Amino acid sequence: MGNSTPTYRTALVGCGGRGMALLRTADQINRIQFVAASDLNGINFDQLTAAGIPVYRDFEQMLEKESVDLVIVATPIATHYRVAKQVLSFPVTGLYLEKSMATRLWEADDLISRAEEAEIFFVVGHQLRYTPSWASVKNMIQENAIGKIGYIRAHRGAALLTHHTHQTDLMRYYLDDVPVSWVLGQLHRDGSHLSEGLESEMQALGFVQFENGVSGIIESGQYNPSAGNHLMLIGEKGEIRVGSGARFRNVDTGGKWQPLPQHDQPHIFESFLEWIEGGEEHRCSARKGRDTLEVLLSIYESCHQRRRIELPLQERGNALEEMINEGILP
Template identity: 20%
Template sequence: MAPFRIGVIGAGGGRGRGWARHVKSWEMPVGSDTTELSAIADIDELALNRAAEQLGCKAYKDYMDMLDKENLNLVIIATPHYTHAPMSIAAAERKIHVLCEKPMCINLEQADAMKAAVEKYKVMLAVGFQHRFNPIYVALKRAIEAGDIGEIFQINMIYHWWRAENYFLNSTRVPENKDLDWEGWKGHWLTEGGSCIFNQHIHFLDIFQWLSPSPIKSVYATSRVAKHTFIEADDNTNAIVEFKNGAMGLIQAGVAYQHGKEEEFGIYGTEGQIISRRGMRGTLGIPKLFDDRRKPSARAKRSMLSYMPKKLGDLTKLMYKSMLDAIATGDASKIAVDVNEGRKSVELSRAMLLSQTRKQKIEFPYKDTAGEYPELVHTYEDKDLK
């Protein structure tokens, strides 16, 4: 069997280093070929060389050299957000398939350029939303599509997390921009795109719109810097969502909550409700959600039922395999989040920021203006807040 050649950009950093190790250890068939970690790239030369020595592969400080010289079949992009679009487009132009970490990009102008490149050069692009493979969310999706809880009228998403100051201050420096308040890319609009709704919680914004009963009609949002007073991007955001079928949605997302995680999806229908907490346990008001339950009694039908999947599985590995299967078969429908699906979470995140910027409800579809960002209130610094 011939090698299916894979390169990883950003292999000196945490997520990229993890991807390189995965590719090295997860030898998988791709048609008649077998995956091979051929090369890695990173701007941090010390981290790059250390990783290359550990992994036994070629190393490139310039990712363009790797794309030009390595005859890659697939490249995995695990770099700061603002680099995702140009790197993906460069790979597509060389007819290299792309697995890009989330978010796909930081505005709709970039998303549309990525879509155009993928279509022009006839390559596949997957976005790294591994939570699409979480068995709880898969079960919720099936239940909604089957009509098990009737017509959906409300979806709530509450994700309260914490990130310490060093998370922002110690992020990878931005070498081409020396005018930032600190060198790290996190917490800046132009490099991160947004903080909590473009970084941590975009995973769950993807799930929110995936589970939604119909396309989004409008979004009204407010954002603040509640805790991390030195960053310009959001650390706490609330949004009200309207869907085209009349259903409503509520989003609370933040990384300013110091006292533990609170994570919940609540899906409410005319025939019942489903509440999933921390992506692990489903509590439902009907008995039909999960295939592996015994048939409940009439009394149980009136009770709340709980479900914990026996095994979550390695969600990243499942996502990776789905991309390889899509390439092997030429069937892009096997990709959980392709370029079109990846655009949806960017569209929702940008709408939330533009609503704050323009102080108005954003109707879908809308015109995105790259570089248009709000000047956020810093809750504990601004004197005009009562």
């Protein structure tokens, strides 16, 4: 890739619905060329073959045979660590790994260490940082639309590690990824509950104290009636609701609710290439994804230890798994 506008030979691992969506998104960038795809179960192979993309059942065999610069991994969350670890053993330039990056903190740290040692650019798929309807709130905050933020609340009717990771990550993005001081959490589960094949909580509640003084509430799981999928931010001059029922109000609107303005956002994969080529760190770099995972795992750990958890988190595993194995939760 010695010319000024290199083409990045790209491979997809995991060709289900999410993987194909990522392929279509990445394919919007002219400098990204898909040269191979792999899926253990052969999902969507007919479609990929019709597009002229070679397919493999074994992703390691694919990476051994094909010359690849970028790898996009969209396999089930329980496989993320194992698959990403193997990808990072190949001479690639960049790895895009779907969220959450792992299910245990030691796994996330190990992947980051391997990527740094191999000088591989590593991104985790918290793509809402680039989605205009969500990311534009960051622009509003920078424009001082609601003044100094004091409180932020995130709700999503899904499990923490599989889906609420997006909303928790947005909390951190809106607050410039400021560190968290401590987390207090509780879980509910009355039997086996699978989310994307992962044993998960049915409901979760977390209080997050950020170092800058902002207080955050994380609500996860099914409620009746549904509270929707949204974040609420309250500042000294107004408030913002983004997601379901999106709107804002402040002193300039006279306290009346108004639709959220939209701001153009860069393309998530174009920004990936720019980072590789010496630009600013990607909004979804792995270290940011790791810190979001730490907050979620701290909710589990708080429930396990029945106390608030100071960060950085000292426990490196997954306390939900431990509570299930110990019979504390069914």
